[in-house]
């Protein structure tokens with residue numbers, strides 16, 4: 138009997154005939170229906186075109202401020218609600234690497250649907266990586282090909298974003314540098330993947346750098362928007 142990875146209760150529902158016929162992947166079974174339903178998906182048609190948050194405007198007021206910096210659009214799959222925060226905390230801060238599989242398939246489908254040439258994960262500061270043992274973003278991408286094109290140059294990413302106020306977060310200096318030859322990005326359509334879009338500062342810094350390296354387009358994909 139399988140246990141739900143999130144609430145640790147038994148997953149009662151057996152495989153249905155429909156699932157068997159359609160070869161529904163087993164990964165669908167690692168979280169119970171109740172936990173799964175607590176996540177709130179964002180319909181891409183109803184999101185801000187720029188940051189991906191649920192919005193009735195094509196470009197939300199937060200994104201208006203970025204307009205002059207760089208043309209950028211992010212797709213966020215879920216709102217950062219209580220369930221998603223609990224998931225992130227279990228996955229990242231408690232370091233339960235198995236939890237990457239909860240959304241892996243979905244992230245992989247989004248990556249494939251984006252038709253990008255190159256997938257670039259947002260890197261962790263080496264200290265965070267050493268403490269956690271894994272990069273949660275790479276866990277979500279799984280075995281799909283990715284290019285570790287970025288590396289952190291300072292402790293900026295490690296000075297926990299959450300500890301800063303909004304203004305400080307928006308004005309932080311470029312925390313990344315290129316880790317690969319720019320030829321690997323030249324004329325490529327790049328998709329940056331991160332776990333949570335908060336102010337947008339981190340992913341936009343990354344986008345700016347990749348664009349300067351010669352990428353034709355740079356888009357973002359985040360699991361959540363909060």
Ligand SMILES: [Zn+2]
Pocket residue numbers: 141142143144145146168169170171172173
């Ligand atoms: Zn559950």
Ligand SMILES: [Zn+2]
Pocket residue numbers: 185186187188189190196197198199200
């Ligand atoms: Zn927006």
